[in-house]
Amino acid sequence: MKFPIQFKIVVVFSIIIFVGLSAMLFVSYRVTEQNMYQIIDEDMFNTKTNLDIYINQYFLVHKKRMSKESLVSEKNRLTQELTAGIGGPVTIFYMNGDKNQAESTLRSQIAYTINRVDHKVIVSLSFPILQKQSTIGFLEYQKDYSQLYQRNARFQSIIKMFASVIFSFIFIASIFISRKITKPIRELTERSNQVTLGNFNIDISISSRDEIGELARRFQIMIKHIKNQIEIIKQERDEVKQAQAQSKVFFDNVTHELKTPLTTILGYAQIVKDNGFTDAFFFEKGLNYIIHESQRLNRTVVEILELSQSATLSTTYHFEKVDLSEIAKEACEDMKIKARKYNIDIHFELQEGLFTLGDRDKMKEVFLNLLDNSIKYGYVNSMIYVESWKEGDTAVVKIKDEGEGIPAEQLNYVFEPFYRAKRNAPKEKGSAGLGLTIVKNIVDDHHGAIKLQSILNEGTEIKISLPGDGK
Incomplete structure (x- = not known):
């Protein structure tokens, strides 16, 4: 059977207090009883002394010698005076008296008994009357000690009532104290049950500064x-x-990107094989298609290998202090020839001494890819703007083109492998859609950030932020 902690605390407190109060009641009863008997004993001793004095004075005053005969003759008168003087009934009897106290009196000089008669407590004192070490008679004195016993009983009742009040108070207090002590435990138990049910949005309102x-x-x-x-x-x-989903899409796209040029190559190769050299024009056209698709297949394979390398932890980077503005300028110069084919001008304003810690070749690959995209999707007779500057401890390079732009709902997907935004065909074919994915992987490996903004029919802006100073 399971007993809660609160029940155990209350029971233990109650047992301790009950035992303590019971011991207190027992001790108080014994002490008051002993005090009462001591009072009676002292009172009886003093009474016996006073009675001896009264008897001696009586015979001196009446000029009589105290003897058995004189005691017999003066018995009634002596009894009256002693009763009046001592304030209680006095009885004198002899050796041949019929009093039961005589037997006990003969065995000792003084004796008293306590008798309860009709709800009263009467103490009877008996002692021998001596004359020259010989007993000439006996005296019995009775005194009512009912009030003393009643006071003692009232005191015991008060003690019992006080003990009952204390026990009740401590019992009730122990209930409240135990409840307060066990309340945090109950709350912890309830919260732990909620946790086992999967609810972790819990708040424990326990602010006590103790172990609990x-x-x-x-x-x-x-x-x-x-x-x-x-x-x-x-x-x-x-x-x-x-x-896993991206991996499946990636491999599906890879399969598609590799299958398409291979199918074209196999088709033209089969036609060339079947026709031979009989049709020089078709033969030349077939060879050109085979060469073109082979080159496109080669570029796709190279991009896939670069993407795989940039996406793995085993990619080897040669980090050093490099000037981003210098690398961006080299990339602009390299891409100017390609841009002129479409009458696109690359204009750059680069802050000198824009250093970062990075791989020079990889960062140049980033700028070349971004410029290549701007050329592919920029308008003919347009501009490409390249700027660089420093923002606090960050080096920033921005590339902006004038082109058709990218729809807003597609901006979150442009960095995914093989993703192509739904816009007009690029000026050059053959891209597998991996350039921006490679760019993002390289920037991430350099602990940088890339941000893309685009407005339809106006152009696209890409901003790259990298840790500055190259420390």
Whole structure:
């Protein structure tokens, strides 16, 4: 059977207090009883002394010798005077008296008994009357001690009532105290049950500065850690699912990108084989298609290899202090010849000494890819603007073209492999749609950020931010 902690605390407190109060009542009863008997004993001793004095004075005053005969003759008168003087009934009897106290009196010089008669407590004192060490008679004195016993009983009642009040108070207090002590434990138990049901959005309102409060704070921290770990696990699970989905799409696209030129090459090769050299024009056209598709296939394979290399942790970078403005300028100069074919002018304004820590060849590959995209999708007779500057500790390079732009709903997908925005065909064919993916991987590996903005029929702007100074 399971007993709650509150029940155990109340029971233990009650037992301790009950035993303590019972011991107190027992001790108080014994002490008051002993005090009462001591009072009676002292009172009886003093009474016996006074009676001896009264008897001696009586015979001296009446000028009589105290003897058995004189005691017999003066018995009634002596009894009256002693009763009046001592304030209680006095009885004198002899050796042949019929009093039961005589037997006990013979065995001692003084004796008293306590008798309860009709709700009264009567103490009877008996002692021998001596004359020259010989007993000439006996005296019995009775005194009512009912009031003393009643006072003692009232005192015991008060003590019992006081003990009952204390016990009741402590019992009730123990209930409240135990409830207050166990309330945090009950709350922790309830919260732990919620956690087992999967609810981690809980708040523990325990602010006590003790061990239980510390336990509650630790429990809250533990719940937060568990919640964070579960969120991380869920995020990693979603990322794995997304990666698997992207991997499937990637391989489907790779298959498509490789299959299309191979199909074209095989088709023209079969036709050339069948026709031979009989049709010189068709033979020349077939060879040109085979060469063109082979070159496109080669570029696709190269881009796939570059993407695979940039996306793996094993990519080798030669990090050094490089000038981004200088690299961007070289890329602009290299792409000017291609841009002139479409009457596109590349205009650059580059801040000198814009250093970062990076791989020179990889960063040049980034700028070449971005400029190549701007040329492909920019308008004929347009401009490409390249700028660089420093923002705090960050080096920034911006490339902006004048072209058809990218729809806003497609901006979040342009960095995915094989993704091509739905816009007019580029000026040059053969791209597999991996350039921006490679660019983003390289920028990420350099702990940088890439931001793309585009307005339809106006152009596209790409901003690259990298840690500055190259330290």
